[in-house]
Amino acid sequence: AVSLYGPYPSQVPIPFVNKEGDTPGDEALMKATTYKDLEGYSDYRDRGTPDEWVPRDGRLIRLTGRHPFNVEPPMDILYQNRFITPSSLHYVRNHGACPRLLWDTHILEVAGISVKKKFKAISMDELANMGPPREIPVTVACAGNRRKEQNMIRRTIGFNWGPCAVATSVWKGVLVRDLLLAAGVSDDPHTMFGLHVEFLGFEDLPNKVGPGPFPEEQWGSRVKFGTGIPLSRVMNPAFDIMIAYGQNGEKLAPDHGYPIRLIVPGYTAARNIKWLKQINAIPHVTRNHYYYHNNRVLPPHVSSEDAEVEDWFYKPEYIFNEHNINAAIAIPRYGEEILMTGESLSDDFNVGGYAYTGGGRAVTRVDISLDGGETWKLAKLDKKEKTTGYGMNWCWVWWDYKLTVADIIGVQEIYCRAWDSSNNRQPDKPIWNLMGMGNNHHYKLVVDFTKNKDGNNVFKFLHPIQAGEIKGGWMTERSGKPDTAGYGKVNSEADYNCRVEAAEGKSIYMSKIPDAVLKKTSSTGDRMSLISS
Amino acid sequence: AVSLYGPYPSQVPIPFVNKEGDTPGDEALMKATTYKDLEGYSDYRDRGTPDEWVPRDGRLIRLTGRHPFNVEPPMDILYQNRFITPSSLHYVRNHGACPRLLWDTHILEVAGISVKKKFKAISMDELANMGPPREIPVTVACAGNRRKEQNMIRRTIGFNWGPCAVATSVWKGVLVRDLLLAAGVSDDPHTMFGLHVEFLGFEDLPNKVGPGPFPEEQWGSRVKFGTGIPLSRVMNPAFDIMIAYGQNGEKLAPDHGYPIRLIVPGYTAARNIKWLKQINAIPHVTRNHYYYHNNRVLPPHVSSEDAEVEDWFYKPEYIFNEHNINAAIAIPRYGEEILMTGESLSDDFNVGGYAYTGGGRAVTRVDISLDGGETWKLAKLDKKEKTTGYGMNWCWVWWDYKLTVADIIGVQEIYCRAWDSSNNRQPDKPIWNLMGMGNNHHYKLVVDFTKNKDGNNVFKFLHPIQAGEIKGGWMTERSGKPDTAGYGKVNSEADYNCRVEAAEGKSIYMSKIPDAVLKKTSSTGDRMSLISS
Known part of the structure; x- marks a missing residue:
């Protein structure tokens, strides 16, 4: 598998830094080759929980408070790693404490x-x-x-x-x-x-x-x-x-x-x-x-x-066993700005993201729309997986579509829509369901034409939401989100009330991850920036 | 299989009657037990073609003129037979003459x-x-x-x-x-x-x-x-x-x-x-x-x-190998009228149809909407197929939803939408494609409140189209059909020009199929009525 898909990205987690700074120094990070090497450098948020022995990457976004550990990575980090996700940045869904098992006794x-x-x-x-x-x-x-x-x-x-x-x-x-x-x-x-x-x-x-x-x-x-x-x-x-x-x-x-x-x-x-x-x-x-x-x-x-x-x-x-067809846009990332000047019109940039489906089917197509779904363009698929001998496909594809700055003048939204080898495609609209599962309607980015803090004209990209309790997204800040999604009129205002509170630890001490470490770990960004943004 | 799905419907075709009347009499029809027994009683439209030896049911709607033979049954006949379609009423797609092969020499x-x-x-x-x-x-x-x-x-x-x-x-x-x-x-x-x-x-x-x-x-x-x-x-x-x-x-x-x-x-x-x-x-x-x-x-x-x-x-x-999820409404049939009086308000009637998908997946759900897709109700699935030992489902399901006359007061359209075991569902809108394949958006019936020929108030049902060259359907007669379907603005009026000409042989002699024959063949209707309607 290494010859096909390797070499693997480093999977050494980069722990969250706390106020006391008792996290591994750059040297320790550089020396570490596996999870185990960082035992003892726990995330400060795990102190006092049954999980405090588990080394974890501080960039993972906590979705259910401190414990149990339910996290996903920021989307641009997922995008940077593309086909293979380092295990330290793989989302986690734990229902309780992480069992501490041993190879020799399990x-x-x-x-x-x-x-x-x-x-x-x-x-x-x-x-x-x-x-x-x-x-x-x-x-x-x-x-x-x-x-x-x-x-x-x-x-x-x-x-x-x-x-x-x-x-x-x-x-x-x-x-x-x-x-x-x-x-x-x-x-x-x-x-x-x-x-x-x-x-x-x-x-x-x-x-x-x-x-x-x-x-x-x-x-x-x-x-x-x-x-x-x-x-x-x-x-x-x-x-x-x-x-x-x-x-x-x-x-x-x-x-x-x-x-x-x-x-x-x-x-x-x-x-x-x-x-x-x-x-x-x-x-x-x-x-x-x-x-x-x-x-x-x-x-x-x-x-x-x-x-x-x-x-x-x-x-x-x-029951929901086999996945349905799904896709999302990863870049431009949330809040990203693209300068709009006379000289920048022919500059190009990527719209990119992932698509996956279930049951062994292949993702065959990802379409991009710049006109509210009236017309669609074919994105370029980057299929890294080798279909199995039995004809099965078990992996996502990453896809890209190149646009120039001129292309998005007047564009209000960017949609993506994937198809699979059964010619099922993502639906236009969400259908709400009690467990909130299988949500796979068109992923939509809002494009704002605005001024940045320096007063320059920019296009700024807004995703529908940000993960967990992080504020922001056009579904909270704008009109245009569906009032209902297949269940009729909403009964009360309370139905709308979604807890969108500030992320925990928003003002925590920040430190840059050294370039050498980043390069080694195939990751980028501040240790904190994407947690607190 | 007979114990699970039988007894099979009779598959004796009921030939089209021509002006000369040289078709089998009721007695010959009653005696016939297989296709072969009706050799020699060809459909007059096959005379002079290489297929004139093939006995065929006259109720099948010819879609490509006389030859080659491409036909589908009227939808209410499909509905009446439900799970097992008699082979004589099974749609046919022939690219050329029907080969005349023999069991003993092939x-x-x-x-x-x-x-x-x-x-x-x-x-x-x-x-x-x-x-x-x-x-x-x-x-x-x-x-x-x-x-x-x-x-x-x-x-x-x-x-x-x-x-x-x-x-x-x-x-x-x-x-x-x-x-x-x-x-x-x-x-x-x-x-x-x-x-x-x-x-x-x-x-x-x-x-x-x-x-x-x-x-x-x-x-x-x-x-x-x-x-x-x-x-x-x-x-x-x-x-x-x-x-x-x-x-x-x-x-x-x-x-x-x-x-x-x-x-x-x-x-x-x-x-x-x-x-x-x-x-x-x-x-x-x-x-x-x-x-x-x-x-x-x-x-x-x-x-x-x-x-x-x-x-x-x-x-x-x-490529389109595995089917995507699809469903259509069979009844009320095209042009069917339901009387609307003070006394009829609590009368009930069925909305019913089929749903199928591909790849061994099961049809798990069919929803009906009476309010343009705002809310949906669960239809009752009639799953006759026994899932295979390997967990595969290869068959359509028929489904029904009971409504009263009062339920459809003010209703303008009835939609149906199916889901499969991968939680893929039919999309809202069609996406046009060059070969016109895989068309699986919501099937929509228009409900008209109007007067019948006797001057009584009725609800009358209009399907989107009628098969082949038969005129009629809300897509020809009404506004509201999609102008485009994912390919942008139409370039010319010519793009709209769909040949919707009168069915061939519209004024052909009609004769009732005797009740006894109908009962035996599990079919109903005039020999001709659904060809010429």
């Missing part, structure tokens, strides 16, 4: 129908030595990516993901198919149909959740994060469902499931169980709470109360 | 990499006795289904398909995988990646076509209709790619490929090669003309001339 338990005894407890070394590994790039995207745009229309039950809950790593591991075949589970159609594989993580989440519509299940105060997939899908080698122990040439980072996680290419990320602990071959669909109460695109009229009372989370037709 | 040729000698020429009996057959319902839909709606905006290079170029049969046959494995072709990933399977039909089409960008190919004045699929896809049992010799419990009808055709579930119909003659395992993508010059969704700015000069047909990203 055991994967395999249970259920016809599993041989010697496969019931597998050490990490055994797993890593189990036949030739599979190593492929896979884009992992949260089902809630771009949710904040929905929250600006009407509050969903989910937090404010911006458009960067998506990242690509080269994952290395063992196909679950190969593990199960070795363990004695058959892929014979006469016996495998109707069977399912349940995957459970290590976490013991404190949610007080019930057994749902499964009266025979025990009501528990704690529950594992898990999912399930039909055995026939798991056994199909085309789908590349794997247990990963490597990420971009290193072991997994703690926040990404160290020592092992499930990777289900083409599926929403919550199905990619981190800190994988148990695999069970079972004769029915999993009854795990998170399989049902996660990744559901409910009809827009379903309220939080309806969902519980009418069991909407348990209706199979609203 | 030979399937298998050639290419590592094919054993004894498999190079396979008789139909050998094929039918090759291991246990696969028998499953599959929806076959033309990539150009609903094209006439695009033609009403701007003329494409394709003819006027209405919304009924879609049908479902229970197909019975041999998986190509099983045939190739028996013939000695390996499905080992170490050898099969990069190989392709080419499928060619029997037809020798008169198109004068060149070798495209393949200089080593010979320029020919005649060409077979064909396609190609990567070997790894063909070999994957989940995709059910098969050679079919049975349709709804009978042999294939001549217009549907007798004695054998390819069935590629989830793909556009032009990949389902009829009158299958050759299968070639080859080390490159097929160079067959029709693989490139068919089933392409080109960007809207590409004109017919651009397409040739700039080789757009050969750019792989615009």
